[in-house]
Amino acid sequence: MLEKRYDPHKVEEGKYETWKSKGYFTAGDKSKQAFSMVIPPPNVTGKLHIGHTCQTTIQDIVARYKKMQGYDVLWLPGMDHAGIATQAKVMEKLRNNGVDVTKITREEFLKAAWGWKDEYANNIHSQWAKMGLSLDYTRERFTLDDGLNYAVRTVFVSLYNKGLIYQGERIINWDPVQMTALSNIEVIHQNDPGQMFYFKYNVVGEKDYLIVATTRPETMFGDVCVVVNPKDKRYKKYVGKKVINPANGEQIPVIADEYVDISFGTGAMKCTPAHDPNDFIIGEKYHFEKPIIFNKDATMNEKCGKYQGLDRFECRKVLVENIKKDGNFIKIENIVHPVGHSERSHAVVEPMLSKQWFVKMRPLADQALANQKTNGKVDFVPKRFEKTFIQWMENAEDWCISRQLWWGHRIPAYYNKHTGEVVVSMDPPKDMENYEQESDVLDTWFSSALWPFSTLGWPNKTEDFERYFPTDTMVTAYDIIFFWVSRMIFQSLEMNHVRPFKEVVIHGLVRDELGRKMSKSLGNGVDPIEVIDKYGADALRYFLTTNAAPGQDMRYIEEKVIASSNYLNKIWNSARYVLSVLPEKFEPKEVNVKELSPLDQWIINRLEKTIKAVTLNMEKYDFNAASSHLYNFVYDDFCSEYLEMSKVSLSSDDEKVKNVTYQTLFKCLKDIILLIYPYTPFIAEELYLNLPVHLESIMLETYPKYDAHLVHSIVDKQVEVLFSIIRDVRNYKIENKLAPNASLDLSLNLRIKMFDGYQTYLERFTFSKVKEVDDSIVNMRGELKIYDNADLLIVNEAGKEDILKRIDKEISEEENEILRCQKMLSNPNFIAKAPKEKVKLEEEKLKTHQENLALLKEKKEKLS
């Protein structure tokens, strides 16, 4: 017997361990069709946040749903080493432990990092368990494990040999705190307050000068020229002359190039080829030197004379003061301008010329774009996110993949110590003593991009790879389409000539109650484990997956988690009722529609309709819509109507009536449990195991399937009239301040054949006596209610005036409806152009309303 109150903690305890130990999460049943997903591997940097919970719950819903539909489901778990992020955290930990991290060796650091990884992997495992994720742990992977390293090297060598990976001198984003290069998308541009400095550049040998504006005076040590627009009349006379750089007194030429915007600043731009991407292009075009003026920690280097060793911002201050002293200072403007910051260290990123490894994007991106026009394309759900992907692919620039870190896949390139020749190969050269391996590692996303196939054993043609690749579905958030989704797609197309997944389901972000992004600095993050401890995993899972339209952001609102929990309690208690009334030796049978009473048939109709709608929306990954169909069925149809009615059926002396009711109650309850199960597996399992007949676990069950043969909607009208009458009698009592159980005399004029015994239900729920009468109902004293197929008269002694007032109200309502119908039907364009069914429907409505009006008028006449 179930307890009166649903207690999520009791319900959730132990279930996960049982599922896991029974091997229910393990894929491999070859008698079934395969369905596969890989988890987006969380970073081993810390605890999982509520966004992870949302994402993995969506996947768990898909996995459990597909498994119930008879697929051999593989949901492969794993984690990401998260290069920069993890290295930063491990370094910080070491520093806090008093370790001098400047003296630590690569090997010592890696040892500490692996220790960190083990610790955090444990945390993540326990979080996954609490959430109830049906992950196949026998196949778990890590982006830095040996197998994946083999895959990474394979791809690197292959791309290198095809000329798609190259080493080059480019302006990259340098993070001077982490002391590593960053790819463009690891840089966050934010509008910071800054200053625009205006300086005099004196023309050599003349008394004239140019004014040049800059936001970064410290880069003046790397300037090679001043550029003006050739069409700029103000500066034409200076082109070809030399000016004096006020920072170091060097003479630099004035050149003309279209790039310069005449209207911006002073129209004269200083050019620093080694520290600005656009200046770099100009430097290349006109064959200038590209002097680098920063050290790796963004202090000034030996090219900066007396400023050598100063921090870049300190240098800026001192330099400006000195230029003032020299009389070359014009003015300072306070401005707000976009400044790039490192995603991880938040340091101001310094554009810096540097030798790095790049992936040549154009051919790969074009391939991905071309593939989207074929049948083998990746389907985005919702569809609009395909545009984000396409936009990214169309604008992709070469991807800087080398990182000056230790925590990551070391680039398989070897430099000959004597000749400097570069060898790229899977394994070190045989005469390794003559070589030195590249010390850089690869961008984390390089290994993440291979995740859907590297985890399955690729490049080996393993059984898993053959069976589960390409995967079926990828679930991820829209903010990661650039970083990850696009890279998985082009890497898989390049290496496997096939998409990595058939569909990618994009979900929104979980925001805080005020709609703000959750972040550490705001301290507005929600710890899923705390929520689970309070309300249970099921309530959290249900809340997170059913409260937003697909791809739309949602807010975390605690009240809504409570509402979810209340819903589960409702299901719990309806189950408690059903289980308490079922006879001890209950045996479920297939529904035989011939035996069903109209009430049973009605609820079966509703149930089948619900199964159909839920399944349709599950297929579309629209969990909001799917769950709402089920919710309405549970509350309105099952609990409010059928369950109450069943109390009357079960008080019958007729064993047949009772048996059919048992069967119907059981079927409804079981299907509700099965339909809610993917969302809330714990409570579903608990209720399932309490059913009088069940398998070892709900995980072995089959998803309910819509069965058209069970639907006979012919009874719906009878049942709906019955419900309407009950509702109206109750309302009548409230309006007239009568007790809910007051007995009234009801007269009924039926225009359809009602089912046998309907009166019993009517009397039980209205506490009243029911008499069938004929058309003479209009002659009788009392309140008249009109339905499509019946008229109800509540016999009463109320004053004539009251009754007339009510009748007048109803008359005017009917008249309004008639007017609306007539207006539509009198429009010749409506008749001519609207679909015929619509016209017919309106005509029928009009007829009904006119009949009702006639009855009301007749009644009114009789009364007065």
Add this chain to the structure above:
RNA sequence: GGACACUUAGUUCAGCGGGAGAACGCUUCCUUCACACGGAAGAGGUCACAGGUUCGAUCCCUGUAGUGUCCACCA
């Protein structure tokens, strides 16, 4: 500058070419034998604004305003 969303009840959000929906909150009543984490009844909305398409627009199109996100970025 470019792209993509969003604007519907007090709040948070669904939805839809043909009479506006849910949850929470609010008001009134009810501890009746599944559930007070409940039940019954109810109040509450010119569906941002302006045009257009259409027989008909909250829904489709265009524009405007506001909000949010992403990409790019000017020395």
